Amino acid sequence: MIEKIFEAGVVGCGGAGFPTHVKLDTSADLLIINGAECEPVLKTDRYLMLNRPTDLLCAIEAAAAHLGVKRAVIALKKTYLEEIAALEAAIKSSGSITELFLLDNFYPAGDEHIVCYEVSGAVVPPGGIPRDIGIVVSNVGTMICVSDALKGRGFTHKYVTVAGHVPQPIVAHVPIGTSVAECIDSAGGAMDADYSVVVGGPLMGAVISREQAQTEPVTKTTSGIIVLEKGAYLQNISQTGIAHMLNRARAACVQCSFCTQLCPRHLLGHPLKPHRIMRKIAYSGLTPEILDDEDVKQALICCGCGVCTQFACPMQLQPDKINYIIKKEYAKADIRYDSKKEGCTALPQRDYRKVPSKRIAARVGVLPYYDQEMGKPVEYTPKKITVPLRQHIGAASRPVVTIGEDVFQGQLIAKCPEGQLGANIHAGIGGYVSAIKNGKIFIERRQ
Numbered sequence: 001m002i003e004k005i006f007e008a009g010v011v012g013c014g015g016a017g018f019p020t021h022v023k024l025d026t027s028a029d030l031l032i033i034n035g036a037e038c039e040p041v042l043k044t045d046r047y048l049m050l051n052r053p054t055d056l057l058c059a060i061e062a063a064a065a066h067l068g069v070k071r072a073v074i075a076l077k078k079t080y081l082e083e084i085a086a087l088e089a090a091i092k093s094s095g096s097i098t099e100l101f102l103l104d105n106f107y108p109a110g111d112e113h114i115v116c117y118e119v120s121g122a123v124v125p126p127g128g129i130p131r132d133i134g135i136v137v138s139n140v141g142t143m144i145c146v147s148d149a150l151k152g153r154g155f156t157h158k159y160v161t162v163a164g165h166v167p168q169p170i171v172a173h174v175p176i177g178t179s180v181a182e183c184i185d186s187a188g189g190a191m192d193a194d195y196s197v198v199v200g201g202p203l204m205g206a207v208i209s210r211e212q213a214q215t216e217p218v219t220k221t222t223s224g225i226i227v228l229e230k231g232a233y234l235q236n237i238s239q240t241g242i243a244h245m246l247n248r249a250r251a252a253c254v255q256c257s258f259c260t261q262l263c264p265r266h267l268l269g270h271p272l273k274p275h276r277i278m279r280k281i282a283y284s285g286l287t288p289e290i291l292d293d294e295d296v297k298q299a300l301i302c303c304g305c306g307v308c309t310q311f312a313c314p315m316q317l318q319p320d321k322i323n324y325i326i327k328k329e330y331a332k333a334d335i336r337y338d339s340k341k342e343g344c345t346a347l348p349q350r351d352y353r354k355v356p357s358k359r360i361a362a363r364v365g366v367l368p369y370y371d372q373e374m375g376k377p378v379e380y381t382p383k384k385i386t387v388p389l390r391q392h393i394g395a396a397s398r399p400v401v402t403i404g405e406d407v408f409q410g411q412l413i414a415k416c417p418e419g420q421l422g423a424n425i426h427a428g429i430g431g432y433v434s435a436i437k438n439g440k441i442f443i444e445r446r447q
């Protein structure tokens with residue numbers, strides 16, 4: 001199984017793209033398949049649970065057997081009624097050992113640490129991973145890729161939610177490397193000529209411009225494409241410069257500590273206190289000395305969920321972005337979080353401080369798209385694709401094709417470097433290699 005997953009180039013679809021053949025090559029007590037899809041508007045995993053439940057269960061059974069787990073659980077929200085019914089029917093007819101765990105409708109229910117705590121009652125240590133407490137977490141989209149890999153198919157296509165300011169929101173099934181703009185066209189095109197786009201979810205995704213959407217490709221980790229109307233809140237907030245952000249933190253942070261009180265990781269008992277980080281950075285600036293500060297070091301365990309910024313802060317400051325900038329400084333200095341792997345206890349007030357999904361969707365201006373009716377899924381094949389060689393955690397893949405070479409759909413075009421963490425890459429369309437440059441392979445269909 002591990003060999004097939006490696007050959008197919010499967011990486012985590014829901015996060016940073018950790019290679020799945022490494023994640024599953026272990027033993028564990030509990031396997032959690034994350035179907036929370038907690039970012040508002042996204043519906044990709046819901047589509048897969050509804051339409052490919054049998055494939056999902058087959059992959060879970062195979063992974064559960066390999067890991068030797070005592071329990072395998074799909075965690076999804078109790079509001080996903082159709083998906084629950086589809087999975088229950090598939091579990092019954094297949095006799096699968098998989099259980100369903102129903103989560104409340106809060107954000108970020110799908111954060112790996114949160115879902116572990118909700119299902120098992122155990123807290124992943126700060127800076128640790130679920131495996132530290134005997135749990136492996138994968139998501140629904142990844143397990144569908146595992147199911148395809150077990151049938152000998154490479155990870156060539158991606159299911160992507162295309163929603164927001166478009167006439168017909170859809171789940172598109174497109175070759176990896178398809179441009180974001182073409183995905184938007186397959187949903188009827190943007191309804192505003194001067195649009196921008198969130199790639200990913202509205203809370204944790206990246207905002208790009210209309211021009212960038214023409215060339216930005218769908219990758220193995222792209223979960224959603226949300227079109228924003230002109231002047232949307234998310235577009236405006238994404239344009240705040242670092243200096244301005246730091247100045248505002250200095251001038252306007254009232255130290256109310258709401259950011260800490262509502263921080264999902266803090267509520268799990270982790271020593272992350274964003275209000276203290278804001279205070280230190282506001283007074284001292286981002287100096288090399290400040291990186292030695294114990295409070296500031298806790299930025300390394302921030303998951304970037306955005307609750308502090310988008311929901312908690314009454315002064316419209318951006319603690320999540322400040323943490324992001326600090327993390328980049330630590331990365332430059334090659335400083336990692338010193339995880340003691342000690343257990344934590346979730347705070348008793350946690351249950352009363354879960355952020356309702358609809359409320360946070362309203363705060364970031366995507367409430368009109370929250371319950372959008374999805375049209376029929378669309379299969380789209382572009383004339384050309386742009387395939388990045390690094391779509392995952394680890395080393396960039398190495399091309400095994402040359403410029404001008406004909407390739408068929410599904411052909412291996414780049415390999416994981418020998419002995420390193422990484423993933424293979426396969427062609428999503430047949431055609432010829434028109435260029436290899438800037439860390440990307442370009443493939444065009446022959447006329």
Ligand code: SF4
Nearest residue numbers: 263302303305306308
């Ligand atoms: S983004 Fe904010 S709320 Fe989320 S984990 Fe980081 S500090 Fe906490």
Ligand code: SF4
Nearest residue numbers: 253254256257259313
């Ligand atoms: S919520 Fe905003 S104002 Fe209050 S402490 Fe946090 S950053 Fe400062």
